[in-house]
Amino acid sequence: MARLTLPFDCPACQAETGAEVSGLSDPAQYVDAKTRAILGAAGAADLEQSILRQQAQRTLRYATCPRCGAQNPEGLAHQARERWYNRLIAAGLGTALAVWAFFSPRVALVVPGLSVLLTLVMLVHRRREGLSTPWKVLAARFAIGAALTALVILVPRAAFVVPLLSIVDGMRSKQPEEDRAWAEAARAIRFET
Numbered sequence: 001m002a003r004l005t006l007p008f009d010c011p012a013c014q015a016e017t018g019a020e021v022s023g024l025s026d027p028a029q030y031v032d033a034k035t036r037a038i039l040g041a042a043g044a045a046d047l048e049q050s051i052l053r054q055q056a057q058r059t060l061r062y063a064t065c066p067r068c069g070a071q072n073p074e075g076l077a078h079q080a081r082e083r084w085y086n087r088l089i090a091a092g093l094g095t096a097l098a099v100w101a102f103f104s105p106r107v108a109l110v111v112p113g114l115s116v117l118l119t120l121v122m123l124v125h126r127r128r129e130g131l132s133t134p135w136k137v138l139a140a141r142f143a144i145g146a147a148l149t150a151l152v153i154l155v156p157r158a159a160f161v162v163p164l165l166s167i168v169d170g171m172r173s174k175q176p177e178e179d180r181a182w183a184e185a186a187r188a189i190r191f192e193t
């Protein structure tokens with residue numbers, strides 16, 4: 001794990017604070033032997049430094065200013081954009097699936113199927129990162145998945161409702177992952193006050 005200290009200019013209060021960002025991956029692993037031979041020692045060191053800087057700046061995007069307590073507007077804007085895309089995708093996909101499921105109910109099984117798959121991916125990712133397992137969230141997601149699957153199988157005529165529910169879920173003002181970005185950044189950044 002690597003770390004880098006760089007200035008953080010708060011766009012909200014204009015204060016400049018030194019920020020040490022830790023937990024960055026070692027940039028040497030991104031520069032292969034061939035690139036190293038072409039660039040030479042000094043060039044490779046420059047490249048590693050700029051890779052490290054990019055990583056640190058990505059973390060600072062979710063920095064909370066130690067002076068004014070504002071969340072970095074850049075990170076907020078990025079999350080707002082992602083939220084908008086998510087809603088658009090949820091609305092488009094959900095509507096299409098609902099229409100399709102109206103005629104072939106089993107199609108609605110895609111919704112709980114994808115949800116369980118994404119939950120498993122999230123679980124593996126968290127394990128790999130050494131994060132705790134959110135048992136309550138897992139239990140809730142699997143219970144909802146099972147209930148939706150039962151609904152599709154037992155009441156095929158109502159199956160089209162399932163994709164519509166996924167639209168509602170996608171419209172939530174805030175996704176749970178959003179807070180995580182700020183919390184992870186807060187752990188990785190140490191401000192020099």
Ligand SMILES: [Zn+2]
Nearest residue numbers: 010013065068
């Ligand atoms: Zn500030």
